[in-house]
Amino acid sequence: MTPESLRLRLSFLAILALLAFGVLAARLWFLQVMSSEEFENIAVSNTIRVIYEPAPRGRVFDRNGHVLVDNRESLVVTVDRFTFDTEFEEDEQDDLVLRLATEISRAGRLTKVFEINGALDDPRYGPLDAVPVADDVTENFEIVLAERADEFPGVGTVIRSVRTYPYGDLGAHILGYVSLLSEEQYELLADDPKTYRRNDEIGQTGIEASFESVLRGTPGFTRLEVDNVGDPVAVLEQVDPIAGADVHLTLDIDIQALAEKELVAGLAEARQRETDDPNDPPFKAPGGALVVMDPNGSEVLAMASFPTYSPSEFVHGFSEERWAQLQDPNNHQPLHNRALAGIYPPGSTFKLFTAYAAMNSGVIGPRGVLDVRTLYEDAGTYIVPSCEEEVIASCTFRNAEEAIYGPVDLRRAITVSSDVYFYYLGDTMDRADRFDREGIQRSAQLFGFGAPTGIALPGEGVGRVPSPSAAEAAGEPWRTGDSIVLAIGQGVLGATPLQLANGYAAFANGGTLYAPKMVKEVVNPVTGEVLQAFADRVLDQIYLPRSIRTPILEGLLGVTADLEGTAHSAFFGFPQEEWPVAGKTGTAEVVGQADNSLFAAFGPNPNPEYVVVAIMEESGFGASVAAPAVRRVLEPIATNSVPAVRTIDDLAELSGTIGDDGDDVDAENTEVESAA
Numbered sequence: 001m002t003p004e005s006l007r008l009r010l011s012f013l014a015i016l017a018l019l020a021f022g023v024l025a026a027r028l029w030f031l032q033v034m035s036s037e038e039f040e041n042i043a044v045s046n047t048i049r050v051i052y053e054p055a056p057r058g059r060v061f062d063r064n065g066h067v068l069v070d071n072r073e074s075l076v077v078t079v080d081r082f083t084f085d086t087e088f089e090e091d092e093q094d095d096l097v098l099r100l101a102t103e104i105s106r107a108g109r110l111t112k113v114f115e116i117n118g119a120l121d122d123p124r125y126g127p128l129d130a131v132p133v134a135d136d137v138t139e140n141f142e143i144v145l146a147e148r149a150d151e152f153p154g155v156g157t158v159i160r161s162v163r164t165y166p167y168g169d170l171g172a173h174i175l176g177y178v179s180l181l182s183e184e185q186y187e188l189l190a191d192d193p194k195t196y197r198r199n200d201e202i203g204q205t206g207i208e209a210s211f212e213s214v215l216r217g218t219p220g221f222t223r224l225e226v227d228n229v230g231d232p233v234a235v236l237e238q239v240d241p242i243a244g245a246d247v248h249l250t251l252d253i254d255i256q257a258l259a260e261k262e263l264v265a266g267l268a269e270a271r272q273r274e275t276d277d278p279n280d281p282p283f284k285a286p287g288g289a290l291v292v293m294d295p296n297g298s299e300v301l302a303m304a305s306f307p308t309y310s311p312s313e314f315v316h317g318f319s320e321e322r323w324a325q326l327q328d329p330n331n332h333q334p335l336h337n338r339a340l341a342g343i344y345p346p347g348s349t350f351k352l353f354t355a356y357a358a359m360n361s362g363v364i365g366p367r368g369v370l371d372v373r374t375l376y377e378d379a380g381t382y383i384v385p386s387c388e389e390e391v392i393a394s395c396t397f398r399n400a401e402e403a404i405y406g407p408v409d410l411r412r413a414i415t416v417s418s419d420v421y422f423y424y425l426g427d428t429m430d431r432a433d434r435f436d437r438e439g440i441q442r443s444a445q446l447f448g449f450g451a452p453t454g455i456a457l458p459g460e461g462v463g464r465v466p467s468p469s470a471a472e473a474a475g476e477p478w479r480t481g482d483s484i485v486l487a488i489g490q491g492v493l494g495a496t497p498l499q500l501a502n503g504y505a506a507f508a509n510g511g512t513l514y515a516p517k518m519v520k521e522v523v524n525p526v527t528g529e530v531l532q533a534f535a536d537r538v539l540d541q542i543y544l545p546r547s548i549r550t551p552i553l554e555g556l557l558g559v560t561a562d563l564e565g566t567a568h569s570a571f572f573g574f575p576q577e578e579w580p581v582a583g584k585t586g587t588a589e590v591v592g593q594a595d596n597s598l599f600a601a602f603g604p605n606p607n608p609e610y611v612v613v614a615i616m617e618e619s620g621f622g623a624s625v626a627a628p629a630v631r632r633v634l635e636p637i638a639t640n641s642v643p644a645v646r647t648i649d650d651l652a653e654l655s656g657t658i659g660d661d662g663d664d665v666d667a668e669n670t671e672v673e674s675a676a
Contacts, residue, residue, distance in 0.1 A: 048236070049224045052197065055217025056161045058244030058525060060175060060207055062253040063301075069175055069208075072164045075137050075157055077104060078130040079120060083154030085127065100155060104134050107141035124180060124199060130156065162315050166647040171256050173305045173337035174249075174457070174518070176206020177314040195219050204314075205335075207247060207518070209458050214522050214532075217244040245531055246523045250299035255292055257645035258633055259302035263290040263614065266629035267306060270597065270619035281594045281618070285625075286332040288616040289339035289497040292633065295505035295602060295611050297536040298514035300455070303498070305342075307334040341461040343494040344615055347586030347622065348417050349600045350444075350489025352507060352552060355410060357443035358425045359548045361436050364410060369428055372551045375407035382423035384480060397423045397484055400587060400621075414555025417566045417585060419488050426487025430480050440486055441467040446542050447503035447513065449495050454515030454539065464494040490589060500600060501613040507552070508582075508602040508611055511544030556582035557605065567599065570627035579604040579638035583630070585622035594618040599626035603634065610637055 060069035077100070088096060097116050104111040111134045119125075119133040142157050149155075163178055178201045181189070189196040194216050196202070202216075203209040220241035225234045270285035292302040309326060326335055336342070358364045364372060380402050387395030399405070399419045405412070413421035429439050436442065444450065450465035466486065468478040485491040495503075498516060506513040515537040522532040557580060558564070560571040566585040574581065582605055586598030597619040602608040612633055614626040636642040 047225055047227075049226050049232075051222045051224065052195075053220040053222070053241050054161060054200070055219050055241035056243045057163070057178070057217060058215040058246045060215075061246060061248045062251045062256075063249060063299075063520065064252065065248075066253050067166055068171060068249070068251070068253060070164045070166060071161045074135045074160050074162045075139065075142060076132045076160045077134040077137050077141070078132050078156050078158055079116075080154035080156070081120065081125060081127055081129050081131050084120065087153065096152070096155075100133070100152060103144055103152075104137055104141050107144060108138040109134060109136060109141065111137075124183075126198065129199065130158070132158075132160075135160070135162070163311070164315075165310075165312050166649065167253055167257075167645065168312075168648050169308055169310045170253060170260065170645070171251060171303075172206075172308050172311050173339070174206055174251060174256075174303055175311060176203060176208035176210075177311040178203050178208050179314050193218075205459065206337075206457060207249070210456050211247050211519070211522075214247060215244045218242040243525050246525045248520045248523060250294075250301065250517055250520055251303075252301045254642045254645055255633075255637070256302040256304065258636060258642055259290045259292055259304040260306070260308075262629045262632045263288055263304045263306050263616075265632070266614070266616055266625055267619065269628075270616060270625045273620060273624070275594070275620075281592065283594050283620055284618045286617055287338055288614065288619070289342055290614045290629065290633070291339050291497050291501040291612070293501055293505055293516060293611050295508040295608050298502055298505050298516045299520075300498075300516050300518050301610070303337075303339045305336070305338040305340075307332050309334040337457075337459065338615075339497045340455070340457055341459050341496060342615070343461050343463055343496055344596055344598075344617075345491070345493055345588040345590075346489040346495050346500055347588035347596065347598050348419070348488055349500060349504075349584045349586035349598050349613075349622075350493065350495075351414060351417070351422055351487075352556065352584060352600075353444050353447055353449075353503065354422055354425060354440055354487045354489075355414060355552050355555070356447075356507075356544075356548060357439045358429065359410075359552075360443060360543065361429065361439040363425060363428055363432075363435055363439070369432070370410075372411075373409050375409055376413070376421050376424060378405040378408050378413075378418045378420040380404035380420065382420045382427075382484075384427060384484070387480075394481075397481075410551050411555040411558065412564075414552065414584070415558030415562050415565050417559075422487040423484050426484040427480060429487075430483035437483075438467050438469065440483070441465050444493075444503075446540060447506050448499055448539065449493075449503060453496075453498055453502050454537065455498065456518050456534075460498070461496045463496055463499055464492055466492045489586065497613050497615050500598075500615075501611050504600045504602055504613065505611045506540075506542055507544070507549070508608040510549070511542040512538055513540040513542060515539055553582060553605070556584055559583045559585065560601070566623045567627040567631075570599075570623060570631050574631060574635060575638055579634075581605070581634060582608075583627070585627055587621045587623075590618070595620055597625040598622045599630045601630050601634065604638065610634065 056071045059067055062068055084093060097113055101111045101113045101116055116133040119131055125131045145152060145155060145157060181196060181200050181202050185202060186196060186198055203212040218241060220239045222235060223237040224232045225236055227233055267285040267288055270283045273283050275282060287306050290304040293300050325331055362368045364370045370376060380399050382397045384395045405416050405418045408418045408421050429435050430437055444465050450463050452460050452462055471478040482491060486493055502516050517534060517536065519534050521530050521534060523530055560567045560581045560583050561576050562568060567583055571581060581601050581603040583599060583601030588596040588598060590596055597616040599622050600613045602611040612630045614630050616625050619625040
């Protein structure tokens, strides 16, 4: 090696050494100067512990001040997952879980090993979380734990506020439920000022969801300085939790109980009926809905959906088996709010809106094809003139059971539910050049069909209003037969029970379409101050002069009062003179199933205060099932005899009470329990 090459190599090594020392110096400078504040914060955080204190959720009340959703304290057993995972071998973990389940059960709260293991294995809890493994434990266990803490390292108890439902399952679909945040929900709420933490609860459905920001309180916290073993040294800051605000609904819990009871009773009666033809589908009556509202503002007084569920089940969490049962289609979707989201063909209840369309567009009137009093011959069958291939399936359309009504005008056509009369209206509006081909569709939309009603509940169905223009835009044909079946509320027309009730409410009040109102006000739970009041919200003002409203109303009044009315037998003996009811039966065909039974009514006329709509799936004629159920709801209202429903606590006390009139008490108790 020459001296020059040796000198070159040494120079290269010297440069490498200088670079290495430079990197070390830069790193040292970064750690000591640039990151000093960061490491100081980390060091401080190692001596600071923040303990969060959840705030109780706001309560939910009905219109009369009855508490529908409340809070109670639950003593919860927790296991520190870090301690459990790092300080115990697998066999020691099994032993701890077995001893823990045994002691909790001995103290009075039956707890199984697989329940604790299931909680500890839940992926929603992180490696540093205190995992709740049993709730509603007794104070006896807390005493045992205090005396034998060394036997249960990492095990503790906390007091948690949980939801309680004084009226049991009543109004479950309206009230909704709370459950643990999903990871997706947590990410969305990471910056929420009310400080959501993983494994917090959140409203998932109903009022609990739509008023989550109001009902959820602001958590409190305590910042503690702790020593190297985690023991508190000093309290640095303490902020008390602030309870959530209370929500007062328009709901009347007594009417809600009545509506749920009669809905269930109507479906049960339908299942007992036999079809006239053994080849017809059976009346399975798996579910339905019943809505009660005040048309003057569209305040919802009751909204029943069956089958239903118990929101209290969500307080303790579900087993996978139970969750699968609730999701199983064979159980007819108990979590599904049929009143709000179920979409059904309205059948003949839609004839009110077809009649309005015919009068409003001039088909019925001085210059129309018919006058209000013009008699049209109903021979039981309507044959489409010049019929070729422009109609669906057939050129002939018939009344239900091929009934023949003879000469009918508009009033009598509504009262007896003459399909033939309305077939003629639908055909005329579809094909006559001087009338609006989409008059029925435009009228339906005026009354709120095919659009959300705007109620303050999540998950509302929109429904369907088919039209020639929509069909053409989709590249599909629209035939005269489509307009004919639309006129009697059939075909692909679909509406929710709430939409149908709100449409009837707009007609009943004289033409004002309101957004249905479920919440009256939000109130501070401490001061009673009204934080937010909800006024009536007008969506549209419908042209409804007396010349149009009166003949339609007279036809609807005849449905219940006239001897030929389709609901006359259902309302026989009802106090019509003091409390006149207008209504319309509906029987909607469903392919491959028994017909759906519908009835819509309002009263007392001429100044209605109540609208009631019932839809019973696969239950037969509207006059046979839905109309009697609505009558049983309206009659106690009309006679001021709606039963006062008791809370669960009242029922528990009553069940153990035997007085001089013990038999009467038991009978009354049984009746209220069936309603609840």
